[in-house]
Amino acid sequence: MLEYVKTILQKVSFNAYLFERELKKGMRYLMPTELEEFKDWCYATFGMSHQPILNRYFRPAY
Template identity: 45%
Template sequence: MNMLEYSKLILEKVSFDAGLFENELRKSKRNLFKNEIDDLRNWCNDRFGERYKSTIQKHLGVRAEK
C-alpha cells in the first residue's frame, strides 16, 4: 500500500469527525508528492466535497478546471 492509498484509508476512517479529518488531511499533505496531492484533492472533493469543502480547499487548494 502506498502513502496515497494509506492516506485515503485514514481519511475514510476519521471522516466522522471534522477535527480529526482536518488533522489527517494536514498530515497527508506533508507525506505525499505533488502529483499525489493533486490526486488526493480530487478524491477528497469527490468523496467529501459536500461536507468538508472548505477544509479541503484550505489544505489542498482548489481543484484545477479540466
C-alpha cells in the same frame, strides 16, 4: 502512501477536527505528483461534508 492516506481520511471523516488534522498530516507524506490526484479524490469523496476544510488546504490555482 496515497492509498494509506485515503484510508485514514475515510476512517476519521465522522469528525471534522480529526479529518482536518489527518488531512494536514497526509499531505506532508505525499509526493508532489500525487497531490493533484489526492485533491480530486478528496473533493469527490468529502466535498459535501468537509468542503470548507478542503478549501483551506487546496487553494484554487488562478
